[in-house]
Amino acid sequence: MMIKQTLTQWITTGIVVSGLALAAPAFATTDSTNYAEHPQAQQLITELGDEGFDSAEVKRVLAGAKRQESILKAISRPAEKRLNWGEYRNIFLKSKRINQGVSFWNQYADELQRAEQTYGVPAEIIVAIIGVETRYGRNMGSYRVVDALSTLGFDYPKRGKFFRGQLKQYFYLVRDEKVEPFSLKGSYAGAMGYGQFIPSSFRSFAVDFDGDGKKDIWNNPVDAIGSVANYFSAHGWKSGEPVRSNVVITKAAQDEWFNNGLKPELSLTEWGERGISTRNDLAGDNMATLMRMESNGEFHYWFGLHNFYVITRYNHSRLYAMAVYELSRAVVEKRSAKAG
Numbered sequence: 001m002m003i004k005q006t007l008t009q010w011i012t013t014g015i016v017v018s019g020l021a022l023a024a025p026a027f028a029t030t031d032s033t034n035y036a037e038h039p040q041a042q043q044l045i046t047e048l049g050d051e052g053f054d055s056a057e058v059k060r061v062l063a064g065a066k067r068q069e070s071i072l073k074a075i076s077r078p079a080e081k082r083l084n085w086g087e088y089r090n091i092f093l094k095s096k097r098i099n100q101g102v103s104f105w106n107q108y109a110d111e112l113q114r115a116e117q118t119y120g121v122p123a124e125i126i127v128a129i130i131g132v133e134t135r136y137g138r139n140m141g142s143y144r145v146v147d148a149l150s151t152l153g154f155d156y157p158k159r160g161k162f163f164r165g166q167l168k169q170y171f172y173l174v175r176d177e178k179v180e181p182f183s184l185k186g187s188y189a190g191a192m193g194y195g196q197f198i199p200s201s202f203r204s205f206a207v208d209f210d211g212d213g214k215k216d217i218w219n220n221p222v223d224a225i226g227s228v229a230n231y232f233s234a235h236g237w238k239s240g241e242p243v244r245s246n247v248v249i250t251k252a253a254q255d256e257w258f259n260n261g262l263k264p265e266l267s268l269t270e271w272g273e274r275g276i277s278t279r280n281d282l283a284g285d286n287m288a289t290l291m292r293m294e295s296n297g298e299f300h301y302w303f304g305l306h307n308f309y310v311i312t313r314y315n316h317s318r319l320y321a322m323a324v325y326e327l328s329r330a331v332v333e334k335r336s337a338k339a340g
């Protein structure tokens with residue numbers, strides 16, 4: 001039950017800025033990039049050499065990596081920054097994705113139940129993550145991971161350090177998993193497999209959930225299910241607790257109270273003292289963040305609770321977490337309707 005406010009009543013807040021077309025950045029095209037010769041590659045080569053890697057092999061891989069202009073374009077305009085909630089929701093809450101979620105759940109019902117029992121993370125959240133990330137494995141990305149991480153590590157200064165760190169993790173990953181460095185595919189940001197793990201997440205959270213000795217999140221949905229559940233467990237998912245609640249605004253609210261960070265910063269009792277409460281039956285010591293999202297010219301309000309915050313640890317976006325949650329509910333409802 002959400003409170004709706006018309007767009008015109010709120011437009012003065014300046015929050016409604018969507019659909020702004022970004023001009024395509026003019027990147028130089030170079031076919032002859034040799035990342036092994038890049039000034040910032042030397043540190044990586046040295047570090048990996050010091051940590052026991054063969055420097056000639058590291059250089060061979062970097063020299064084989066290709067700069068991809070489309071990666072630089074894609075990362076500069078992520079959907080989370082271009083779309084409002086209504087537009088974003090429309091991508092992920094279509095009946096096709098909901099129905100495919102029911103099928104995925106039914107196909108892996110035993111494994112999802114085992115993941116729920118092992119990690120305390122509900123099946124529908126695992127299903128929804130894999131559904132939002134890759135449409136249940138149908139779209140896991142077609143870039144070579146080594147190209148994505150090298151392009152962003154060496155030619156995207158804004159986040160180059162982060163992606164060079166992921167590239168380093170990738171060298172460990174392919175060594176540990178005994179895979180050919182050029183063989184793995186992923187998203188433009190180097191996210192891999194059913195759940196789109198970046199290399200550091202793979203190394204920290206991927207599990208061999210079917211016991212065949214391999215952590216295969218690329219081809220094995222059972223390993224992906226266990227890995228997503230383990231990620232959520234490690235990031236503090238609290239079994240049986242709610243994700244969000246409705247909001248009742250009884251006093252004039254200050255603009256800066258809305259969408260003020262992802263981490264719940266006040267308890268429901270403290271929000272109540274500000275005149276913001278909920279109709280849900282929740283203890284006052286639940287921590288909450290106050291959210292306002294635009295859809296079809298209306299604003300929608302929710303409290304994001306602890307488990308909402310945990311979903312944002314997978315992708316630091318409230319739109320993302322909201323889409324995952326709503327897809328999880330839609331799949332539950334469709335599945336029980338079909339069973340009934």
Ligand SMILES: [Ca+2]
Pocket residue numbers: 207208209210211212213214215216220223
């Ligand atoms: Ca396995």
